[in-house]
Amino acid sequence: MNHVPTVSVSELPDDAVLVDVREPQEWAAGHAPGAVHIPxxxxxxxxxxxxxxxxxxxxxxxSGGRSERAVQWLVQQGFDVVNVAGGMRDWHRSGKPMTSDSGQEPTVL
Incomplete structure (x- = not known):
């Protein structure tokens, strides 16, 4: 298995620009305010x-599995990307800001 570049949630600023590769219903329930959604x-x-x-x-x-596969593929295409270890679960647990499309309390599905 190739080494996948990884970053922990604590290393990212609250307003980090992220690419969120989750499915639409997961995104709608809660995501980082600076994220770009591309399933x-x-x-x-x-x-x-x-x-x-x-x-x-x-x-x-x-939780980091799908993003790890996406990062592996993007690195092969020449992109400078890193996997967020622990994913949105860790983002949420660490108290980082989140927003939801519904206006409900953001959550991680």
């Missing part, structure tokens, strides 16, 4: 929507 299956077709940053771009899912 994992859509990533290859939506590369032009990846935010441009000076630092490696963090990729997040619920």
């Amino acid at each position: 994992m299956g859509d990533v290859p077709a939506r590369l032009d929507e990846l935010p441009v940053t000076d630092d490696p771009l963090p990729v997040v899912c619920r």
Whole structure:
């Protein structure tokens, strides 16, 4: 298995620009305010929507598994990306800001 570049939630600023690769219902329930939603299956077709940053771009899912696979693939395509270890579960647990599309209390599905 190739080494996948990883970052912990505590290393990211609260206003970090993230790519969230979870499914639409997961995104709607709660996500980081600075996140861009591109479901994992859509990533290859939506590369032009990846935010441009000076630092490696963090990729997040619920717990880190899907984002790890997305990061592996994006690294092979030449992108400077990192997997967010622990995903949105750790983001939520650490008290980082979240928002929801419904206006309800944000949660991680």
